Amino acid sequence: MHLLTGATGYVGGRLLRRLEQDGLPVRCLCRNPETLRWRVAPGTELVRGDLLQPASLGAAFSGVDTAFYLVHSMHAGREFETQERESAANFALAAREAGVRRIIYLGGLAHGGELSPHMRSRAQTGNILRSSGIPVVEFQASIVIGSGSASFEMIRALVERLPVMITPRWVNTAAQTIAIEDVIEYLSAAIRLPFEGNLTVEIGGSDVTSYLGIMREFTRQRKLRRCILRVPFLSLSLSSRWLTLITPVYASIGRSLIESVRNPSVVRSPIAAELFAVRPMGITRAIERALANEDRPAAESRWSDARALAAPPGLAPEPGRDLLINEHTARVPLTPDQAFAPIRRIGGRTGWYFGTLLWRIRGLIDLMQGGVGMRRGRPDPETPLPG
Numbered sequence: 001m002h003l004l005t006g007a008t009g010y011v012g013g014r015l016l017r018r019l020e021q022d023g024l025p026v027r028c029l030c031r032n033p034e035t036l037r038w039r040v041a042p043g044t045e046l047v048r049g050d051l052l053q054p055a056s057l058g059a060a061f062s063g064v065d066t067a068f069y070l071v072h073s074m075h076a077g078r079e080f081e082t083q084e085r086e087s088a089a090n091f092a093l094a095a096r097e098a099g100v101r102r103i104i105y106l107g108g109l110a111h112g113g114e115l116s117p118h119m120r121s122r123a124q125t126g127n128i129l130r131s132s133g134i135p136v137v138e139f140q141a142s143i144v145i146g147s148g149s150a151s152f153e154m155i156r157a158l159v160e161r162l163p164v165m166i167t168p169r170w171v172n173t174a175a176q177t178i179a180i181e182d183v184i185e186y187l188s189a190a191i192r193l194p195f196e197g198n199l200t201v202e203i204g205g206s207d208v209t210s211y212l213g214i215m216r217e218f219t220r221q222r223k224l225r226r227c228i229l230r231v232p233f234l235s236l237s238l239s240s241r242w243l244t245l246i247t248p249v250y251a252s253i254g255r256s257l258i259e260s261v262r263n264p265s266v267v268r269s270p271i272a273a274e275l276f277a278v279r280p281m282g283i284t285r286a287i288e289r290a291l292a293n294e295d296r297p298a299a300e301s302r303w304s305d306a307r308a309l310a311a312p313p314g315l316a317p318e319p320g321r322d323l324l325i326n327e328h329t330a331r332v333p334l335t336p337d338q339a340f341a342p343i344r345r346i347g348g349r350t351g352w353y354f355g356t357l358l359w360r361i362r363g364l365i366d367l368m369q370g371g372v373g374m375r376r377g378r379p380d381p382e383t384p385l386p387g
Helices: 011-023 072-099 117-130 151-162 181-187 212-219 236-246 251-260 269-274 283-295 337-343 356-366
Strands: 002-005 027-032 045-048 066-069 103-107 137-143 164-167 199-203 227-230 314-318 324-326
Touching: 002 011, 011 181, 066 072, 072 117, 072 269, 103 117, 103 181, 117 137, 117 199, 117 251, 137 181, 151 212, 164 212, 164 283, 181 199, 199 269, 212 227
Parallel strands: 002 027, 002 066, 027 045, 066 103, 103 137, 137 199, 164 227
Antiparallel strands: 314 324
């Protein structure tokens, strides 16, 4: 049996699908199994438990051979380091008591200087897991590129929304990005990897780049013309708050991402190439695949999937889109055609049911800029047309 924690998160959700496709028995530990029930295969087990409540973990670890630790606690604010240590310690203890044979953990890659709180916590988590006495495979990864990942969605939003970008110094820090597909390949291959003791594996793609390099490659592939200006005086706090206004990434997550890239994250150890058959792709291919996968079904995970990181219920960023979706449901004593008729008539002479004056001001602004304003109207008052 393979125990997966963090299955509601970005990497965990992708790995869950891969393990199921490989036909492996999977058990997911989650605080609320209902959040996963709709997306798991029929044979996958869902067990309720909380890593911060040791008494709830026994059933999840029973009969487990390999356990994945893919949990992050960045959402806990100032207490995230404490929660991260407690979660890892409880996981390690439960795994040892259950006789788990292998732990696979995905951490962060950073070299030189003082580590950010996030990267320091990632390193501490690896040490705590190794203290269990169970063999641990720790993968250390730089920026993960994939549709729905926090880093990629942050970059996509910046490049697509801002014709002129003012960037701080941290965008130049060297990073060996890795595609989410390659991360999953490494994680799944570690299940069958023969080794003794503990193993730390630095993983990255075939290119060494930076956030600036990622933005430029994204700009090239989307055929956008962007002016990127670098300034030395944007603080971490100001940068993270600015990201919150421009991108779908929340301030706490944005700050963790920014603080993490102040240290170079370039692979130095050759162990990954020596032990694994994975041949990771470069930044060009990684972005190509991320853009191609933007329209994949909702079963593909995204950074905001985890309940602890998600927006308020019913309101969450749509990956690959510049919008938020707010859904509400109400029953009305009408046929579908009757209920949809007011929606078909919106705009034109009917108006917009709310904020009509604002729409007219918008039209006036468009008119002042040389556009058609509100003069075009609706060719067909009953049938909405694209455009």
